Amino acid sequence: MLSTLNTRAARAQEHLNIVIVGHVDHGKSTLLGRLFADTGSLPEGKLEKVRGICERQGKEFEYAFLFDAFLEEQEQGITIDTARTFFQWKDRQYIIIDAPGHKEFLKNMISGAARAEAALLLIDAQEGVKEQSKKHGYLLSLLGVRQVAVVVNKMDLVGYRQDVFEAIEKEYRAFLTQLKVSPERFVPVSAKLGENIATRSRVMPWYTGPTVLDTLGLFRKETEREHQPLRFPVQDVYKFDARRILAGRIAAGLVKVGDRLVFSPSNKTANVKSIEAFNVEPVPTQAKAGQSTGITLDEQIFVERGEIASYPDAAPLVSTVFRCNLFWMGRRPLETGKRYALRLATREVECEVETIHRIIDAGDLDARQTQTTVGKNEVAELTIRTKLPLAFDLYSDFEATGRFVLVDQYDVSGGGIITESVRDAQTVLREEARRRDIAWVKGDVGPDDRARHYGHRAALILLTGGPPSDKSFLARRLEVRLVADSRHTYLLDGGNLRRGLDTDLAEEDGAEMVRRFGEVARLLIDTGLIVVSTTNTFGRIDHQAIQTLVHPTPVVTVHLSKTQETSPPSTDLAFAGPKDFETIVDRIIAELKQRGVLAQAIGAKQQFHYSI
Amino acid sequence: MNAHLRQLEDQSVYIFREAYKHFENLAMLWSMGKDSTVLLWLARKAFLGHVPFPLIHVDTSYKIPAMIEYRDRFAREWRLNLVIGQNTEALKNGMNPGLGRVECCTALKTNGLKNLLAEKGYTGVILGVRADEEGTRAKERYFSPRDKHGDWDFREQPPELWDQFKTAFPQGTHIRIHPLLDWTEINIWEYIKAENIPIIDLYFDKGEGTRYRSLGCAPCTFPIKSKAKNVDDIIEELRHTTVAERSGRAQDEGRGMELLRKDGYM
Numbered sequence: 001m002l003s004t005l006n007t008r009a010a011r012a013q014e015h016l017n018i019v020i021v022g023h024v025d026h027g028k029s030t031l032l033g034r035l036f037a038d039t040g041s042l043p044e045g046k047l048e049k050v051r052g053i054c055e056r057q058g059k060e061f062e063y064a065f066l067f068d069a070f071l072e073e074q075e076q077g078i079t080i081d082t083a084r085t086f087f088q089w090k091d092r093q094y095i096i097i098d099a100p101g102h103k104e105f106l107k108n109m110i111s112g113a114a115r116a117e118a119a120l121l122l123i124d125a126q127e128g129v130k131e132q133s134k135k136h137g138y139l140l141s142l143l144g145v146r147q148v149a150v151v152v153n154k155m156d157l158v159g160y161r162q163d164v165f166e167a168i169e170k171e172y173r174a175f176l177t178q179l180k181v182s183p184e185r186f187v188p189v190s191a192k193l194g195e196n197i198a199t200r201s202r203v204m205p206w207y208t209g210p211t212v213l214d215t216l217g218l219f220r221k222e223t224e225r226e227h228q229p230l231r232f233p234v235q236d237v238y239k240f241d242a243r244r245i246l247a248g249r250i251a252a253g254l255v256k257v258g259d260r261l262v263f264s265p266s267n268k269t270a271n272v273k274s275i276e277a278f279n280v281e282p283v284p285t286q287a288k289a290g291q292s293t294g295i296t297l298d299e300q301i302f303v304e305r306g307e308i309a310s311y312p313d314a315a316p317l318v319s320t321v322f323r324c325n326l327f328w329m330g331r332r333p334l335e336t337g338k339r340y341a342l343r344l345a346t347r348e349v350e351c352e353v354e355t356i357h358r359i360i361d362a363g364d365l366d367a368r369q370t371q372t373t374v375g376k377n378e379v380a381e382l383t384i385r386t387k388l389p390l391a392f393d394l395y396s397d398f399e400a401t402g403r404f405v406l407v408d409q410y411d412v413s414g415g416g417i418i419t420e421s422v423r424d425a426q427t428v429l430r431e432e433a434r435r436r437d438i439a440w441v442k443g444d445v446g447p448d449d450r451a452r453h454y455g456h457r458a459a460l461i462l463l464t465g466g467p468p469s470d471k472s473f474l475a476r477r478l479e480v481r482l483v484a485d486s487r488h489t490y491l492l493d494g495g496n497l498r499r500g501l502d503t504d505l506a507e508e509d510g511a512e513m514v515r516r517f518g519e520v521a522r523l524l525i526d527t528g529l530i531v532v533s534t535t536n537t538f539g540r541i542d543h544q545a546i547q548t549l550v551h552p553t554p555v556v557t558v559h560l561s562k563t564q565e566t567s568p569p570s571t572d573l574a575f576a577g578p579k580d581f582e583t584i585v586d587r588i589i590a591e592l593k594q595r596g597v598l599a600q601a602i603g604a605k606q607q608f609h610y611s612i
Numbered sequence: 613m614n615a616h617l618r619q620l621e622d623q624s625v626y627i628f629r630e631a632y633k634h635f636e637n638l639a640m641l642w643s644m645g646k647d648s649t650v651l652l653w654l655a656r657k658a659f660l661g662h663v664p665f666p667l668i669h670v671d672t673s674y675k676i677p678a679m680i681e682y683r684d685r686f687a688r689e690w691r692l693n694l695v696i697g698q699n700t701e702a703l704k705n706g707m708n709p710g711l712g713r714v715e716c717c718t719a720l721k722t723n724g725l726k727n728l729l730a731e732k733g734y735t736g737v738i739l740g741v742r743a744d745e746e747g748t749r750a751k752e753r754y755f756s757p758r759d760k761h762g763d764w765d766f767r768e769q770p771p772e773l774w775d776q777f778k779t780a781f782p783q784g785t786h787i788r789i790h791p792l793l794d795w796t797e798i799n800i801w802e803y804i805k806a807e808n809i810p811i812i813d814l815y816f817d818k819g820e821g822t823r824y825r826s827l828g829c830a831p832c833t834f835p836i837k838s839k840a841k842n843v844d845d846i847i848e849e850l851r852h853t854t855v856a857e858r859s860g861r862a863q864d865e866g867r868g869m870e871l872l873r874k875d876g877y878m
Contacts, residue, residue, distance in 0.1 A: 015616045044855050084743040086796050093616070095794070107771040111753070114773030143773070235626070236633050240662050247658075249626045249775075279807060280662045291618075292625035295659060306634065329771055343776050403774055410780040412771050440700050 014221055019097040019113045021124030023132035027153040029192040032098050033063025038198035106377050107329040107377055118147035118219040125164055126157045129172050143177045149184045149215045156190040162206045185209055225289035229251040229314035232347035236309045245276050245294040256286040263307040264391035265318045266552040267437035270297035300448040306347035307390045312438045316391045321422040323383050330413030331374040344404035350387040357381040376410050394418055426548040431556035433549050450528035454488050459554045459597040460526040462533045462543055466560030471534045478532050481585050485528055494535040514542040520548030525553050554595045613806040624791040626752050628658035631789045634779035635736030642667040645827040647740035650800050653809050666693040672720040674829035682812045687839045698729030709831045722877045726762045738789045744796045756788045796859050798850045805843045817841050825856055
């Protein structure tokens with residue numbers, strides 16, 4: 001006991017999160033109870049108290065009772081929910097997460113394992129490798145837990161036989177190898193009897209490796225992520241006073257005062273002016289991976305929660321399509337074509353599953369063939385399409401920006417890791433826009449300054465569909481009304497460009513014409529104008545191209561048609577039948593107000609809900 | 613500050629900022645104890661000196677008087693928006709610990725809080741519970757939903773992974789937010805020392821050989837034997853103790869805490 005007290009007195013230099021997983025009844029809670037009891041780590045009287053309860057209730061004492069807190073858990077003898085316990089040994093503090101092994105509570109196991117840096121995976125020597133042994137192994141690899149030690153428990157029930165242990169090791173090692181997980185070691189134990197838990201077993205002399213307690217000590221602390229390129233997802237923007245502070249937690253790398261940052265997917269750039277903190281002396285000049293911090297910029301650029309700041313030469317990927325591995329824990333099955341909210345770091349976008357490539361049955365890793373749903377507790381390989389461009393990384397490059405969750409209605413229902421970025425129709429133009437924006441030479445007047453002086457922000461209004469005469473008339477009316485209202489507006493007609501800028505192009509160079517139109521619109525927008533455009537000759541794909549080139553400027557698409565027809569996707573306003581053009585103009589102006597382009601308060605001080 | 617405390621601080625600040633972003637009507641519980649005072653300090657960290665939501669104190673009327681003085685002093689100094697809730701009806705009808713501890717806690721604390729939540733319509737409530745305090749809290753989430761009656765369905769807790777929390781919820785329900793979940797008792801004291809946080813002196817021995825280790829209502833909270841006179845002494849004492857923190861809290865007897873918490877106790 002004395003030695004325990006001495007070790008506890010030593011200052012914990014390091015902290016490590018460990019999860020204990022495995023099939024139900026393979027002895028996870030017992031292992032944990034035994035580990036605490038045999039190292040003198042239980043609070044005084046706890047062991048006696050639980051023994052007393054067992055005696056009164058006339059049941060045999062089990063070490064598992066020490067941690068199964070809910071009455072129901074003790075009655076049923078299973079762990080329902082993940083418990084966190086703190087265990088101090090030598091100069092390390094372990095946060096040990098006891099995850100439930102029952103299939104029904106898989107999402108609780110995931111909550112536990114997601115925060116672990118290493119795992120102990122238990123297998124019952126008598127029962128051997130079971131369904132959940134494999135599922136948990138697979139989920140650990142998906143959750144990014146790379147350090148795994150396999151504990152073969154209940155060796156007492158198989159007469160401490162070496163051949164039983166070795167057969168399990170062989171079978172399970174082969175399974176993990178397919179997942180590219182290489183277990184650190186296999187340890188034969190009897191948790192109930194304390195063999196190879198804290199002290200070396202005398203009844204298994206054939207095993208010379210470390211005990212469970214030693215195994216904990218052999219787990220390595222996760223390597224620092226500060227040596228990677230910067231990833232700083234914007235969590236919120238605070239305006240408590242005159243400063244505009246971008247708050248967030250650095251996911252990777254380092255940010256310093258003076259660094260030039262690009263925000264994805266908007267491609268806006270600015271330099272770091274200061275690092276903000278409360279009660280920190282001296283005032284910090286940098287912040288690194290893992291830190292929750294705040295920065296101010298040297299320019300008042302408009303960035304919102306969800307953007308990822310990085311260095312310009314090492315920015316994240318941006319696309320609307322990617323391939324991923326995902327596990328589903330929703331009440332309802334995941335369906336292709338249905339809308340879900342996707343959350344990646346601090347960004348939330350609408351998405352749908354485009355293709356389910358295969359369902360991976362973790363049991364034997366074989367794949368059921370293509371289908372349209374993924375059931376609860378299944379793992380699948382998918383292609384996902386987002387409604388808006390998403391900045392992300394491959395999971396193999398960056399953990400925090402390479403994984404996401406799907407939200408079905410109110411519930412986080414799935415978790416996935418991105419394995420591949422898929423090029424969509426806009427990839428080439430998006431890359432052009434990004435290169436151009438990052439290198440863009442800016443004057444001293446920024447978009448916020450222009451907005452203050454003009455009383456509105458820049459925007460693009462795209463008129464589509466209907467007879468050319470209608471669109472042209474509407475565009476002219478809109479321009480007149482906006483200018484009459486002191487809004488700086490310009491009608492950009494595609495035809496005008498063809499007669500000047502595009503005279504070197506042939507009819508079949510349509511794509512280049514679209515690109516040039518987009519770049520001209522981008523220039524006009526940069527001057528702070530509201531650009532109204534009738535692009536008679538361009539199709540729907542071309543309109544997407546134009547939107548990509550002017551991103552992230554607000555674009556209002558207005559579709560006119562003679563009869564009630566389905567308007568193209570991502571149309572903001574659609575009008576069918578005979579036209580009352582003045583009403584349509586009113587509706588467009590209302591839309592501009594709603595999008596903040598014509599906000600009344602531009603130039604006024606930001607309103608902030610703060611009650612002191 | 614050591615690396616682990618910094619990690620805990622960073623995680624708590626992240627949780628605070630998520631809460632503030634997602635909940636229009638947010639409030640935080642402050643009991644003036646060490647945990648919720650560290651919680652308050654972390655809010656000031658997260659919002660750079662500001663506390664942009666009200667602080668709730670559910671006053672059972674049985675609190676130790678020094679706690680009320682301390683509350684009013686820092687509410688003034690830190691310019692806090694303090695909201696005080698009390699189940700006046702239960703008190704009028706004579707509720708007191710003598711009628712049963714669980715009954716008293718349920719009426720004056722749980723129902724006192726529920727009434728206030730209903731009245732003010734808070735949808736997010738930040739609390740300073742820690743996983744190492746007692747068994748059921750070890751199973752909590754950072755963002756933990758409560759149903760229309762304020763009850764906790766511990767069988768159906770939301771998954772929590774990769775810092776993505778449950779921030780969407782049906783009307784009429786609310787979410788409890790627990791930024792201190794990963795902190796241990798000793799972490800709290802180490803942080804108080806590192807940040808020099810002014811803490812109520814009931815935690816220190818003033819020469820009588822006793823101090824409070826956990827603070828609650830006067831009738832149900834008992835001092836422990838200890839000669840710890842300052843934060844350093846307490847940290848040193850905690851490094852050696854094997855006595856549970858809440859051993860001086862009567863409500864933890866038997867299954868008291870599981871039953872209380874299932875019904876919405878903090």
